[in-house]
Amino acid sequence: MFKKTNELKVMRDPVHGYIHVEYQVIWDCINAKEFQRLRRIHQLGGTYEVYHTAEHSRFAHSLGVYEVTRRMVEEVSGLKELSEEDKVTVMCAALLHDLGHGPFSHAFESITPVAHEIYTQRVILEDTEIHKILLQVSDDFPEKVASIINYTHPNELLNQIISGQLDADRMDYLLRDAYFTGTSYGKFDLERILRTMRVRENRIVMKESGIHSVEDYIMARYHMYWQVYYHPVGRSYESILFSIFKRMKDLYQTNPELLKDLTMFLPFLRQEDTIHDHFKMDENAAMYGFTVLSESSDPILRDLSRRMLNRDLFEYETIQDQLDLDNIKDRVKKLGYDPEYYVVNDEAKQSPYKPYKGEEGHNIWILKNDGSIQELSCISNIVSAIVRGNQKEDKKAFFPVK
Numbered sequence: 001m002f003k004k005t006n007e008l009k010v011m012r013d014p015v016h017g018y019i020h021v022e023y024q025v026i027w028d029c030i031n032a033k034e035f036q037r038l039r040r041i042h043q044l045g046g047t048y049e050v051y052h053t054a055e056h057s058r059f060a061h062s063l064g065v066y067e068v069t070r071r072m073v074e075e076v077s078g079l080k081e082l083s084e085e086d087k088v089t090v091m092c093a094a095l096l097h098d099l100g101h102g103p104f105s106h107a108f109e110s111i112t113p114v115a116h117e118i119y120t121q122r123v124i125l126e127d128t129e130i131h132k133i134l135l136q137v138s139d140d141f142p143e144k145v146a147s148i149i150n151y152t153h154p155n156e157l158l159n160q161i162i163s164g165q166l167d168a169d170r171m172d173y174l175l176r177d178a179y180f181t182g183t184s185y186g187k188f189d190l191e192r193i194l195r196t197m198r199v200r201e202n203r204i205v206m207k208e209s210g211i212h213s214v215e216d217y218i219m220a221r222y223h224m225y226w227q228v229y230y231h232p233v234g235r236s237y238e239s240i241l242f243s244i245f246k247r248m249k250d251l252y253q254t255n256p257e258l259l260k261d262l263t264m265f266l267p268f269l270r271q272e273d274t275i276h277d278h279f280k281m282d283e284n285a286a287m288y289g290f291t292v293l294s295e296s297s298d299p300i301l302r303d304l305s306r307r308m309l310n311r312d313l314f315e316y317e318t319i320q321d322q323l324d325l326d327n328i329k330d331r332v333k334k335l336g337y338d339p340e341y342y343v344v345n346d347e348a349k350q351s352p353y354k355p356y357k358g359e360e361g362h363n364i365w366i367l368k369n370d371g372s373i374q375e376l377s378c379i380s381n382i383v384s385a386i387v388r389g390n391q392k393e394d395k396k397a398f399f400p401v402k
Contacts, residue, residue: 020067066095068168076204093162097149100121124149157199165353205373246341258298314344314398315400350391
């Protein structure tokens with residue numbers, strides 16, 4: 001049913017050594033224009049403004065998620081027994097799961113009400129190169145791939161591989177982001193996790209002997225979020241992006257003539273964007289738009305764009321309440337700035353692991369030596385302490401000081 005390539009395709013990868021491709025549908029999807037677009041989307045949004053080597057793309061990450069998934073369905077007892085159709089379907093879903101991301105990670109979603117997950121579904125299901133490639137397998141193959149990404153596939157195991165608390169997506173991005181930021185926070189023993197992963201009762205579980213590697217993985221998530229993903233300088237960069245998009249949306253309502261040259265943004269401002277508009281909107285297009293805006297007749301857009309292009313970022317302070325925020329707004333007003341666009345209130349919070357009641361596929365399950373299965377926090381003292389403890393939060397205001 002599934003055509004294979006003439007020979008095994010391999011691509012070097014600094015995280016996994018090699019990416020291996022033997023199915024033609026996978027190879028064709030990689031070479032489709034919608035997937036190649038991901039080369040022009042940074043994996044970490046504005047984090048490269050903090051870690052200068054974090055220049056890796058959604059393209060590389062998507063290949064990594066595919067490779068972890070390929071290894072899971074070829075090596076893990078209980079997954080390697082899946083049918084060829086299930087294996088290829090979940091590998092396609094792994095490869096294509098980030099197709100809908102706009103430029104600058106989640107900041108772009110402030111200009112459009114459509115989440116990147118919806119765009120991903122549209123790329124797979126609408127008139128695109130990817131859709132036509134998937135149709136060559138069967139008429140319902142695009143729907144099967146999309147159902148894994150939105151967690152509705154009837155085979156729960158396939159959903160868990162892509163979307164869980166120990167899934168291929170998270171395992172790749174932690175290792176990849178740690179490598180390219182030059183930090184050690186995200187490192188964990190992927191080989192040990194794969195060797196001790198099993199399937200029981202239609203759930204992906206970990207053998208008790210592998211619990212330490214899972215604890216390392218949980219701690220890697222914790223440290224990567226607070227040291228990399230929520231770094232205040234990266235958040236400052238994104239706060240300027242949010243302000244630019246907010247100003248563009250406000251101006252489009254009051255004085256759209258000022259934005260007439262920004263053809264790359266107009267479909268999104270009108271909320272009339274098609275999947276082809278989304279394809280054209282990558283970070284190259286957005287950066288050109290910001291370059292145009294740096295000479296705008298609107299002083300706010302001109303200044304914010306200049307700040308973003310030249311890394312003249314906002315300063316930041318930790319705030320406790322509305323009074324702290326109001327004091328900062330007063331200081332910004334005295335400097336001659338409009339707090340509506342020059343004070344950004346941002347709250348970061350994250351739990352590296354959270355057990356869900358009634359959503360068994362989203363939990364991490366441990367296969368004990370006696371054959372019983374228990375949720376991770378019931379066995380691990382480290383994870384139990386994380387689950388019982390207060391969720392860490394960081395409230396900051398970002399604003400100019402000169």
